[in-house]
Amino acid sequence: MKRELGIARCGLACCLCSENVTCNGCYSDNCPDYSRCENRKCSIEKGFLGCYACEMDCKMGLLNKIKPYGFTLFIKRYGIESLLDCLVENEKRGILYHRKGIIGDYDDFDDVEKLIEFIRTGKH
Template sequence: MKRELGIARCGLACCLCHENITCNGCNSDECKDKEWCENRKCSIEKEISNCFLCENDCRKGLLSKMKPYGFTVFAKRYGLEALLDCLERNEKNGVIYHREGLIGDYDNFDDLEKLIEFIKSGV
């Protein structure tokens, strides 16, 4: 886990992503998606670093997908460090963020509370 990359503005776990090994996360000006990313544009406009810091319960952009939305809600409830701690522990225990493309163990949920419990427990 690259903990220093943290969580993307939208809630995706940059710290666990192996999609692009040269990526420095969405907070870098090098982000290849910075022109179209609705969550990046909105959070910059609101002068916040992450969607989990926003007062609104928003489902726009990548927050329309359960995994980033769940990570965002988790960070709102329990804090960023708690989310990173759980993700790190889960990875050490074999939970996979990406498996053959962009689908992994956190993508198997359509219920927010079940995803949050999985983040907490890893099972």
């Protein structure tokens, strides 16, 4: 895990992403979606570091997918450092952020509360 890459504005874990090895995370200019990311644009316009700092419960952009939405809700409840700590522990447990392409163990959920509990405990 590259903890220094942190969590993207939408809640995705740049620190665990293996999609693009040259990317330095959401806050860098070399993120592949830098110029077209709705969540990036909105959070910058509102003056937030990420969607997790916003009081709205929205599903704009990547928040319409369970993983970034669940990670964002997790951060709202427990904080970004807690999410990073859980991701480290889950990685030690063998939980994969990307299993095939960009799909991994955190994508196996239909219920956001079950995803949040999985993040916290590493157990289905």
